[in-house]
Amino acid sequence: xxxxKTALRLAAPVAVLALALTACGGGDDADADAKGSSSPEAxxxxxxxxxxxxxxxxxxxxxxxxxxxxxxxxxxVAQKVDVGTEAEAAxxxxxxxxxxxxxxxxxxxxxxxxxxPALTDxxxxxxxxxxxxxxxxxxxxIGASEDAAGCEDPYDVDNxxxxxxxxxxxxxxxxxxxxxxxxxxxxxxxxxYVWKFLQK
Numbered sequence: 077x078x079x080x081k082t083a084l085r086l087a088a089p090v091a092v093l094a095l096a097l098t099a100c101g102g103g104d105d106a107d108a109d110a111k112g113s114s115s116p117e118a119x120x121x122x123x124x125x126x127x128x129x130x131x132x133x134x135x136x137x138x139x140x141x142x143x144x145x146x147x148x149x150x151x152x153v154a155q156k157v158d159v160g161t162e163a164e165a166a167x168x169x170x171x172x173x174x175x176x177x178x179x180x181x182x183x184x185x186x187x188x189x190x191x192x193p194a195l196t197d198x199x200x201x202x203x204x205x206x207x208x209x210x211x212x213x214x215x216x217x218i219g220a221s222e223d224a225a226g227c228e229d230p231y232d233v234d235n236x237x238x239x240x241x242x243x244x245x246x247x248x249x250x251x252x253x254x255x256x257x258x259x260x261x262x263x264x265x266x267x268x269y270v271w272k273f274l275q276k
Contacts, residue, residue: 128267135271138190139263141201148192150201154259154271155184155243157207158224162252168220169249181214181250182224183207183259188241195236202230206268207248208258214248221245 131137136153158181165175187201207214221227227245236242250257255275260268 127263128269130270130272133271133273137261137269139204139261139266139269140192141199141204141263143192143195143200144197145195146193148195148199148201149190151188151190152201152261152269153186154261154273155186157257157259157273158182158184159250159254159257159275165249168217175249177252178215178249179252180217180220180247181207181209181257182221182227182245182247184226184243184245185259185261186241186243189236189238191238194238196234198231199233199236199242200230202244202246204262204264205244205246206260207246207250208260209248209250209254210256211258214250217247217249220247 127137127139131154134153136151138149138151140147140149160180160182162175162177162179165178165180166172168180169175183205185202185205187199189195206216221244224245224247226243228242230242230244233242257273257275259271259273262268
């Protein structure tokens with residue numbers, strides 16, 4: 077599987093972040109295709125593999141991802157979601173108007189290499205991760221997660237063996253005041269596994 081975000085990541089200056097999606101509920105954009113995400117209705121189609129479903133906090137999912145040099149089985153668990161403020165969102169995007177009424181949600185997801193070849197040139201496992209708020213997909217913010225506390229850059233992982241774990245993060249722009257934030261992860265040709273984090 078190619079590293080779908082590599083070109084976008086290299087194009088985004090370190091100090092200036094670009095909002096890849098300005099509207100929640102993204103739809104048929106190229107990034108949704110790159111992330112392997114689809115609407116909940118499409119995920120429920122009978123043609124998909126028997127995987128996915130709602131998981132409790134701390135509960136893990138197991139799935140396979142085509143990596144270079146071969147298929148790897150991962151154990152995946154969404155650990156938490158950090159939700160910021162509207163002011164933080166306005167500072168993070170190129171045009172503050174894009175963040176009006178929105179906040180940043182950073183999902184921390186732990187991936188454990190369970191079986192398959194060792195990885196020597198990054199990983200694509202995080203490409204299956206998306207963030208939803210109140211049932212609608214948020215807008216992905218490219219380049220916002222690499223410097224977040226406790227987050228690793230998946231493109232910097234160059235020696236990943238069986239039994240080892242890494243925490244990769246995904247930052248999305250979601251509506252301020254959302255009552256439920258969901259982290260979705262799906263393996264290729266599978267339905268999404270969903271962890272719900274209720275907001276106060």
